[in-house]
Amino acid sequence: MISIVIAAHNVEDYLGPTMASVLQQSLRELALVVVLDRCTDGSKAVAESFADDPRVRLIEAEAGGVSAARNIGLAAVKSPYVLFLDGDDLLAEDALEAFLRAFRVNPEAVAVVGGHSKIDEAGRLIDGETAADRPAFGPTDALGQLLARNAIVNGGAIAIRTAAARTAGGFDAAIRIAEDWDFWCRLALFSDFATLGNRPVLLYRQRRRSAFSQHGLASADLDSKAIDKVFNLPAVKARIAPGQRARLQRNAAIDYFWATARAALYGGNKKRFAQLLLIGLWRFPDSLLKGFLVRFLWRKGLGRLGLVR
Numbered sequence: 001m002i003s004i005v006i007a008a009h010n011v012e013d014y015l016g017p018t019m020a021s022v023l024q025q026s027l028r029e030l031a032l033v034v035v036l037d038r039c040t041d042g043s044k045a046v047a048e049s050f051a052d053d054p055r056v057r058l059i060e061a062e063a064g065g066v067s068a069a070r071n072i073g074l075a076a077v078k079s080p081y082v083l084f085l086d087g088d089d090l091l092a093e094d095a096l097e098a099f100l101r102a103f104r105v106n107p108e109a110v111a112v113v114g115g116h117s118k119i120d121e122a123g124r125l126i127d128g129e130t131a132a133d134r135p136a137f138g139p140t141d142a143l144g145q146l147l148a149r150n151a152i153v154n155g156g157a158i159a160i161r162t163a164a165a166r167t168a169g170g171f172d173a174a175i176r177i178a179e180d181w182d183f184w185c186r187l188a189l190f191s192d193f194a195t196l197g198n199r200p201v202l203l204y205r206q207r208r209r210s211a212f213s214q215h216g217l218a219s220a221d222l223d224s225k226a227i228d229k230v231f232n233l234p235a236v237k238a239r240i241a242p243g244q245r246a247r248l249q250r251n252a253a254i255d256y257f258w259a260t261a262r263a264a265l266y267g268g269n270k271k272r273f274a275q276l277l278l279i280g281l282w283r284f285p286d287s288l289l290k291g292f293l294v295r296f297l298w299r300k301g302l303g304r305l306g307l308v309r
Helices: 012-023 043-048 065-074 094-104 142-148 162-165 178-189 211-215 226-233 234-239 244-264 270-283 283-290 289-303
Strands: 003-008 031-035 056-061 081-086 110-117 159-162 194-205
Touching: 003 012, 003 065, 003 094, 012 031, 012 043, 012 081, 031 043, 031 065, 031 244, 031 283, 043 056, 056 065, 065 081, 065 162, 081 094, 081 162, 081 244, 094 110, 094 159, 094 194, 142 178, 159 162, 178 226, 226 244, 244 270, 244 283, 270 283
Parallel strands: 003 031, 003 081, 031 056, 110 194
Antiparallel strands: 081 159, 110 159
16 A cells, blocks of 8 residues: 655665564555665665565665655555655654555545654654654645745655655755755645644654755755745746745745754754854844744754853
């Protein structure tokens, strides 16, 4: 009924538990497609240790990036539903059952979104970062929610109808950052998403050397191609009035900038975070009107800089 696609690039330390979290699901009727993209570590050996399970298919590819690898996996999917899981995250034990139950109740939905809790590199829950600590994805106006902010952490928190994923064109391999948000927005043009509310379906691993944390250190990534692309989609222009679209695009730029700053902080680069903090307050002074920034700076940012306990 559902296929899970993992695009794996040098995640040998995490891939085993990730694959196990899929194969140990309460729903047994599933397919797991692992796309090994230019792995130079032990990821291939880890994946092959699960190859005796007939539900597992391994694909070696020179994809050149996570979006291209996910698209290779999508092309191999034969199930009516698909979920894109990162190679270092974990699915909750009954996540797939919950997704499929929601699809049955909401036959018009192109996707179902669940909650996520964050874990550290050792797999421990991060205080204040559970699914209950953040607003749930709402049942209406999926596009509006996504244009306001990237409310879906990554592909492990959303199950998608395979036909819709293909019709939308899959992931844009030309976009390095926020490529998943671009994909969600294009899906939301078809119909609203169903939601599992705050029910956690994903344990999202916060890693110091994640792809985003590394990209986030580069000045060239302070602006996202995804933002310009999404807000210039003809269907988005047709739905959103120019004035509202400009405000939403500004909000998206703010959200993306501070996600970049957070990535620098979580990546252990305090100097870079301090630089981005000053740039952000100068470039986006209206950020201070947003409660999330004040809370983040107090609880996470300044504490990690040693300025508050």
